[in-house]
Amino acid sequence: MAEMRIAGTQDAKHDGPRPIRNASRFGWIGVLKKNRKAQVGFIIFMGFILVAVLAPEIARYSPSNTNFPPLEPPSAQHWFGTTGLGQDVYSQFIWGTRSSLIVGFGATLISTLLAVAVGMYPAYWGGWLDRVMATFTNIFLVIPGLPLMIVAAAYVHHSNTLTMMAIIGLTGWAGRARVLRSQTLSLARREFVWAARLTGASDWRVLVHEILPNMLSLFMASLLYGILGAILAEAGLEFLGLGNLSGVSWGSLLYWANNGGAVLDGAWWWLLPGGLGIAVFGTSLALMNFGLDEVTNPRLRQMSMVSRDRLMRAWRALKGESSL
Amino acid sequence: MRYIVDRLGFLFISAWAAVTINFILPRLMPGNPALLMVSRYQGSLSPRALQAIKLEFGVTSQSLITQYGHYLSNLLHGNLGISLTYYPVPVSQIIASSLPWTLGLAGTATIIAAVLGTMIGIWAAWRRSHWDDTLLTTSTTFTGAIPHQFLGLLLLFGLGYGLHWFPVAHAYTSSMTPSWSLPFMETVAYHAFLPAITIVVPGLGGWLLHMRNNMIQTLGDDYIVFARAKGVSPRNLMFRHAARNALLPSVTNFAMAVGFVVGGVVLVEEIFSYPGVGYQLFTAVSNEDYPLMQGLFLIISLSVLVVNFLVDLLYAWLDPRVRREGET
Numbered sequence: 157m158a159e160m161r162i163a164g165t166q167d168a169k170h171d172g173p174r175p176i177r178n179a180s181r182f183g184w185i186g187v188l189k190k191n192r193k194a195q196v197g198f199i200i201f202m203g204f205i206l207v208a209v210l211a212p213e214i215a216r217y218s219p220s221n222t223n224f225p226p227l228e229p230p231s232a233q234h235w236f237g238t239t240g241l242g243q244d245v246y247s248q249f250i251w252g253t254r255s256s257l258i259v260g261f262g263a264t265l266i267s268t269l270l271a272v273a274v275g276m277y278p279a280y281w282g283g284w285l286d287r288v289m290a291t292f293t294n295i296f297l298v299i300p301g302l303p304l305m306i307v308a309a310a311y312v313h314h315s316n317t318l319t320m321m322a323i324i325g326l327t328g329w330a331g332r333a334r335v336l337r338s339q340t341l342s343l344a345r346r347e348f349v350w351a352a353r354l355t356g357a358s359d360w361r362v363l364v365h366e367i368l369p370n371m372l373s374l375f376m377a378s379l380l381y382g383i384l385g386a387i388l389a390e391a392g393l394e395f396l397g398l399g400n401l402s403g404v405s406w407g408s409l410l411y412w413a414n415n416g417g418a419v420l421d422g423a424w425w426w427l428l429p430g431g432l433g434i435a436v437f438g439t440s441l442a443l444m445n446f447g448l449d450e451v452t453n454p455r456l457r458q459m460s461m462v463s464r465d466r467l468m469r470a471w472r473a474l475k476g477e478s479s480l
Numbered sequence: 481m482r483y484i485v486d487r488l489g490f491l492f493i494s495a496w497a498a499v500t501i502n503f504i505l506p507r508l509m510p511g512n513p514a515l516l517m518v519s520r521y522q523g524s525l526s527p528r529a530l531q532a533i534k535l536e537f538g539v540t541s542q543s544l545i546t547q548y549g550h551y552l553s554n555l556l557h558g559n560l561g562i563s564l565t566y567y568p569v570p571v572s573q574i575i576a577s578s579l580p581w582t583l584g585l586a587g588t589a590t591i592i593a594a595v596l597g598t599m600i601g602i603w604a605a606w607r608r609s610h611w612d613d614t615l616l617t618t619s620t621t622f623t624g625a626i627p628h629q630f631l632g633l634l635l636l637f638g639l640g641y642g643l644h645w646f647p648v649a650h651a652y653t654s655s656m657t658p659s660w661s662l663p664f665m666e667t668v669a670y671h672a673f674l675p676a677i678t679i680v681v682p683g684l685g686g687w688l689l690h691m692r693n694n695m696i697q698t699l700g701d702d703y704i705v706f707a708r709a710k711g712v713s714p715r716n717l718m719f720r721h722a723a724r725n726a727l728l729p730s731v732t733n734f735a736m737a738v739g740f741v742v743g744g745v746v747l748v749e750e751i752f753s754y755p756g757v758g759y760q761l762f763t764a765v766s767n768e769d770y771p772l773m774q775g776l777f778l779i780i781s782l783s784v785l786v787v788n789f790l791v792d793l794l795y796a797w798l799d800p801r802v803r804r805e806g807e808t
Contacts, residue, residue: 193618295494298735299501300784302743303761307777310765311506311513331736388627392747395629396762410629414751419637427637431630438625446621449693 194447200440208254215250219404237425240416248404249429255405259320263386266325275333279340296330309398324389332378339371373452380441406430487792498781502774507538517768561771571775582756586745589679597687602723605695624685628744632678632751646674649753675752679744694726734791
């Protein structure tokens, strides 16, 4: 689902010469040092992490406390106003950040393990196992994700954090499995991999120490949009009333705002925090991915085009001179 | 030919997978969820309908294989069961009346997003590293992360209830009877405007960035350098040389885009009470109407699968290499 959301240049990364050890040169830290977009993204990302970790300290009230006057616009007592039930929106947002991130990360962990198991490992092995798994992946890729999750969540009835993670993680791995697979395929037949295998390294060792480092940027990108996809999926499920409605998350904030008539009552303060939380956090992930892309894909780097222009100009000038 | 057979085979396998998921999911869940549903609707259904539902969801002593056989044969006869919410209306009838709305809305929105996003992508690639490229890519990064339901609610809030520019619910003015007449088409377009925008805006960024990055990739190719060198005009270079080739990978993007749009449609239809399959899916889920839910999931999946198949054919038609690859 989220593949569409973030710059999808995975195709572009596959072809063209790439230095075998570029992962060490353009590691995560390297990207942060070089790229403004990635820096901005990272700072926002860490801000959200901080909010999630410090939720008990910075939330001013209990998110479920309904003792406040309902539908109050933002004020000194209630920075983000109050809900129709008289809860403090700010505290709900802070606690919601924590649970949304937990579900997002947990689901991504599950889907990443699946993507590695279904995409990377069989691709490394090759043969019939890879063909079967590739077909399996492609099938899951075309079956629409959110409807599938909705159906699964409807059968589960009252979802809690764990079932939400499981539903999202178990259904949202296919796109990333395919990306990992195609990259693993192109790496698995390289000389350095053969060399490692011939020295007697175990398969997992080759995968983790030889192949993975060479596709680290791709792997990171897939992680980033995995997290975004998971958070969007969670918000979607919550919005349809399929989430953990006794808990508070960005998605359930939107659900209650919608069902509590925030739109009719003009309670914009109730509507904004949940949606903006998702959008801004998602943007931070996208920015990091963008930076990653620009640093690891040489053709996307800003300098190359400029220098090409310069080259062209020089060449034109040369041509002009010779014709004179 | 070989390629078409290949894709057709995949269409059938994936359709079979969707069908089987539908069958297995309720049976996989701990404590058959259908039991709850059966007890809930016990009083309001005829004993025969109740029995049919029990069979359909595995509340029976029959073996799984027999159940699966029954299920498949029912499907092949177009029998999707009876909706509990709209009892005794058959599920297939609800699907038939809601699917056109969704196809219209989702189809139009996808095409608008694809064309618009791709055009802006070409522009952004051409103006690369200038202020407008930076502005476009950064702002669509943000719009791409906006959840559909949030954008939908904002539009409803601002342009619907706030300024009264657009209707806040339904697909057409209720005083009119559906027809192919111009006034009716106008009210349909008017009602579909906000839902369509809600689907288009978050999807735009994907198309834009995809096209932009493909364009940049292509602009670095030698034949572009050569074309530039021989003095091809910028407009010609941009559209006839670069964009044509960069467009091809965007076609494969359709597969993902459609799945993404479908997810958005479900949420958007709920917000705008738009009478499509997404809205019905929401109704089914909130009423624990499993027969309706299963039928809708099936039809949504099959629609996506067929669209993917058609895109595959289009791709082969556009790119002869794909066809040849299939033959060797």
